[in-house]
Amino acid sequence: MPDVSASENMAMPSPSDSAPILLIKKHLPRVRELSRLKNIIGIRSVNEVPGCIAAFNEKLPRIVGLDLDVLPVNYFHKLKDLLDAREYVDDRR
DSSP: OOSEEEOSSEEEEOOTTSOOEEEESSOHHHHHHHOOOSEEEEOSSGGGHHHHHHHHHSSOOSEEEEOTTTSOHHHHHHHHHHHOOSEEEETTO
16 A cells, blocks of 8 residues: 555545645635545645655655556656656555
């Protein structure tokens, strides 16, 4: 299971030793209304993802799951640069 899952408008770190957090770029009020997660944080930019993850977990993920069938390539490369994980997996498989 990946330590963090990401799509173009959200990222969801899922550490094995604490509750997951949802970092959301769009539709924050609606997501808060529909989600059962307690830790939902609005972000303006993908650049905020590493800082938010570090604030909750103190370390960046080793494995990152991505929705590769819809994730734009430039977003994937941006996440790779920001997170520097050892493995990137397709969450859809």
